Every structure is written in C-alpha cells, then in structure tokens.
Amino acid sequence: MRRISRITVAGAATASLALALSACGGTSTESSSEGSKGGDKGLAIAYDVGGKGDQSFNDAAYAGLEKAKKDFGYTTADVEPTDGETDADKEQRLASLAKQGYNPVIGVGYAYAAAVKGAAEKFPNTTFGIVDDSTVEAKNVADLVFSEEEASYLAGVAAAKSTKTNTVGFVGGVDIPLIHKFQAGFEQGVKDTNPKAKVLTQYLTQTAEEGGFSSPDKGKSAAEGQIEKKADVVYAAAGLSGQGVIEAAAANKVWAIGVDSDQYNQEALAKYKDSILTSAMKDVAKAVYNLAKSVEDGKPETGIVRGDLKSGEVSLSNSNPKFADDAELQEALKTAKEKIVSGEIKVKTS
Numbered sequence: 646m647r648r649i650s651r652i653t654v655a656g657a658a659t660a661s662l663a664l665a666l667s668a669c670g671g672t673s674t675e676s677s678s679e680g681s682k683g684g685d686k687g688l689a690i691a692y693d694v695g696g697k698g699d700q701s702f703n704d705a706a707y708a709g710l711e712k713a714k715k716d717f718g719y720t721t722a723d724v725e726p727t728d729g730e731t732d733a734d735k736e737q738r739l740a741s742l743a744k745q746g747y748n749p750v751i752g753v754g755y756a757y758a759a760a761v762k763g764a765a766e767k768f769p770n771t772t773f774g775i776v777d778d779s780t781v782e783a784k785n786v787a788d789l790v791f792s793e794e795e796a797s798y799l800a801g802v803a804a805a806k807s808t809k810t811n812t813v814g815f816v817g818g819v820d821i822p823l824i825h826k827f828q829a830g831f832e833q834g835v836k837d838t839n840p841k842a843k844v845l846t847q848y849l850t851q852t853a854e855e856g857g858f859s860s861p862d863k864g865k866s867a868a869e870g871q872i873e874k875k876a877d878v879v880y881a882a883a884g885l886s887g888q889g890v891i892e893a894a895a896a897n898k899v900w901a902i903g904v905d906s907d908q909y910n911q912e913a914l915a916k917y918k919d920s921i922l923t924s925a926m927k928d929v930a931k932a933v934y935n936l937a938k939s940v941e942d943g944k945p946e947t948g949i950v951r952g953d954l955k956s957g958e959v960s961l962s963n964s965n966p967k968f969a970d971d972a973e974l975q976e977a978l979k980t981a982k983e984k985i986v987s988g989e990i991k992v993k994t995s
Contacts (some may be wrong), residue, residue, distance in 0.1 A: 687719035688937040691738050693754025693776075695724045695859040699885035700911040701904060702929060706753045706776065708775045709933030719943050722747055729854070730763065735760035743768040749787075749940045751776065751933060755823055756853060761786060774936045776929055777823055779949050787939075787946040789932040791922050792953035793823075794830030794992045795985050796925040797882070799904050799954075801834020802981050803923055804842075804878040806974045807900055811842045814871035816864060818883030819857035820848040822995065827882035827904070827925070829993040837990075838977065845871045849886055851917040858884030865889030872897045878922065880904070889916065895920035909964040923968050928958040949989035955986045 653843025683816040690710050692703045707723060714721045722745075735752065739760050740749045751774035752761045760773045765783045772785050779788045804813040815831050817824040832844050847867045850857035857863070864886035868879050872893060879894055880902040881887035882900070887904055894901035895917040903924030908914055926964055933950060939946040961978065963969040 653730060657738040661750070663951040685719055685745040685749070687717055687721055687741040688749060688751070688933070688942070689722040689724070689845070690751045690753055690813055690933065691724045691742070691757065692726055692855045693756060693764055693858070693884075694726060694754075695885040698913070699859075700913050701884050701887060701906050702776075703753055703884075705906045705927075705929035706751070706933050709937070711904065712891070712930065712934050712938065713937040713941075717937070729925035732763075733758040737755055737762040739773065740766035740767055743771040748772055749936050751789075751936065753820075753929075754778075756946070763928055766929070768994050772940050772947070774933070774946075776932065782948075784947060785945070786948075787936050788949045789929075789936065790949060790951050791927040791929075791959050792951065792992075793882075793927055793959060794826040794833075794926070794994050795954045796927060796959035796961060797827045797830030797880075798834035798837075798924040798985065798992045799978055800923065801831040801836075802838045802980040803834075803961065803968070803974060804834070804880060804900075804902060804975055805835045805838035806971075806977055807843060807922060808839070810875040810877045811839065812845065812846045812877065813842060814868065815847075815874035816867045816871070816879060816881040816883055817846070817848040817857075818850070818864075818881075818886050819853050819855075820851050822851075823880050824848070825986075826994045829878075829995050831880055832856075833993050834981070837981075845876050847871065849883060856886075858888050860888055861889035861892070863889065865893045868893035868901075869897070872899055880925070882925075886966050891917045891921060895926075903962075907962040907964055909962060915988045918965070922965060926960050928952060928960075931958060943974075956981055 710721050749772040753776050755778040758778045761773050762781050765773045765786050774787045776789045779790050835842050849863045868890040877899040882889035882904045891901040900922040908924045909918050909921045
C-alpha cells in the first residue's frame with residue numbers, strides 16, 4: 646500500500662486547475678526521486694484531444710479516476726489538453742504531475758507516447774500508463790490497450806441484422822491505424838452476417854490536430870452524406886465528433902452505434918438515446934482504475950495490458966431495450982462472441 650493510514654485530502658478540483666496552469670510553464674529537470682513524494686496523492690490523468698466531456702473515451706478515463714478517488718481516499722488530478730501543443734508540452738504536463746507526487750500518471754491516448762516515454766525516464770519511481778498505445782517499453786510504464794476490432798465486429802453483426810436498406814456507414818475520426826481496427830472489425834462483422842450489405846466509410850481528418858476527434862459538425866456532415874446514400878445504421882469511432890453522427894442519425898430516424906462508452910446512457914446525449922442502437926465499448930475506466938489499484942497494492946502493472954472480449958473489457962452495451970429484447974439479434978451476437986473468444990473467428994485489425 647502507498648501508506649498504512651491516509652488522511653483524505655479535499656479540493657481535487659482546485660488541484661486540477663492549478664495543475665492545468667502549472668503544467669504550461671517551465672521545464673522539469675528535477676531529480677527522479679521527487680516522483681515518489683506526496684504520499685496522499687494518487688492517480689492523475691492527462692486527457693486526449695476532445696478533453697473531458699466528450700461522452701466517450703476521455704469521460705471513460707475520468708470514471709476510472711473517480712472510482713479510484715472514492716475507493717482509495719486520495720487526491721486525484723485530471724488535466725485538459727491545449728490547442729496546438731507539442732510532445733514537449735505533453736511531457737512537461739506529465740512530468741509536472743509526477744513531480745507533485747501523483748502516482749500513477751496516465752496519458753489518455755496514443756498521442757502521449759513520446760511524452761510518456763520521456764517522463765518515465767525522468768521519474769523511474771513513478772508508474773506511468775498510456776491508453777491505446779503499445780510502443781512504450783519501460784519498466785515503469787503500462788501500455789493499456791484493447792482489442793477494439795472484436796467489439797467492432799459485434800457492432801457489424803448488429804448493424805447487418807438491423808439494416809433494412811442493406812447499406813450501413815462507418816465514420817472514423819482520424820485516418821490512423823488505431824481507427825482502422827474499428828473499421829476492419831466492423832466491416833468483417835457486417836460482411837460475415839450479411840454478404841449483400843454495403844459499408845460506406847469516411848474519415849473526418851488525416852490528423853488529430855485537424856479536429857477529427859473533436860468536431861461534432863464534421864461528424865454530423867459525414868453521417869448526413871452516408872444517410873443520403875441510404876445508410877440506415879451508422880457506426881462512429883470518432884470521439885467527440887461522434888456526437889454529430891448520433892445527432893444526424895436521430896434527425897433522420899436511422900440507427901447510430903456509439904463507441905467507447907455506453908452512449909445510450911450519456912446525459913449529454915439523452916435526447917438522442919432512442920436512436921442509439923448500442924455502443925461498442927472498451928472499458929477504459931476499468932483499465933485506468935486497475936492500474937491505480939495495482940500501484941495502491943504495491944504491485945504496479947507494467948508492459949502491455951490488453952483488454953478483449955474474453956476478459957470482458959470490450960463489449961456491446963445492452964442499455965437500449967429494443968436492442969436487448971431482440972432475441973434473434975442477441976442470439977447472433979452470442980454466437981459471434983463465442984466464435985471470436987474460441988478463435989474460430991479471427992478478427993482483422995486492418
């Protein structure tokens with residue numbers, strides 16, 4: 646354990662604001678031993694593009710942080726990204742958190758790879774985590790990754806069983822290998838279930854800096870274009886941009902499939918919930934929480950930590966009653982899941 650007894654420290658929100666400001670100035674060249682100070686400080690996360698409130702990926706990480714804060718009774722911190730920031734800016738943010746005594750420190754998103762590597766070298770006594778990247782190899786780093794293609798395959802099965810036009814859509818936020826996994830699994834699930842179905846695909850941007858994960862207007866426009874071409878189920882893997890996809894689906898009375906979090910239950914999307922068939926979820930909250938717990942228990946996770954269908958860390962949500970009560974669809978999904986877990990179905994990643 647971090648310590649035998651702990652006084653719960655209040656004011657985490659104030660700490661978060663102070664961190665957001667302090668992380669923007671100066672450089673961190675302090676001794677690595679400083680990363681082990683501040684015994685009452687625990688989990689800190691630095692958000693990816695879109696930030697807190699994306700109803701998706703970042704909000705899932707925040708849910709993990711909140712659970713750790715509640716269970717372990719320590720101070721936490723969550724820090725927003727800034728526009729046009731560099732890898733050096735990200736590294737400085739993580740180093741600032743480590744210097745202040747937060748442990749573990751997690752970069753939420755693949756864009757933190759270089760930053761996590763750099764900060765981990767400077768603070769070897771702090772455990773770092775990175776979500777959605779498996780390239781950082783260090784003794785004090787946990788690469789928190791998921792088999793998104795498996796949940797996306799099930800989303801493809803759901804889309805293929807739900808379409809009436811034999812046309813479905815996929816909207817990817819940014820044209821990168823991570824999002825290719827979502828597309829590949831989805832297309833395979835659709836085709837294996839209904840070979841006559843057509844999948845329309847569009848990526849919003851080539852880079853995250855262009856707003857592919859943070860522009861609901863771009864998502865809405867892309868979905869409207871696919872709906873005009875008769876798509877009646879649209880799956881978005883686009884972070885905050887997915888909100889626009891869901892809005893377009895609701896306006897046109899077709900189905901949307903959400904991503905990362907159970908978007909049917911997201912308060913900000915409540916007025917669109919009846920158009921959200923299901924969501925292809927990955928349990929970022931659990932991964933974030935588990936890393937915090939491993940540090941709390943004195944046995945920090947390191948290396949590649951993967952969540953998949955077998956572990957239950959990727960899945961489809963069952964919140965929409967119309968989806969959950971469709972016996973034929975649920976049976977098809979159960980069969981597909983069993984075949985993926987057994988290895989009978991090999992889901993593509995590209």
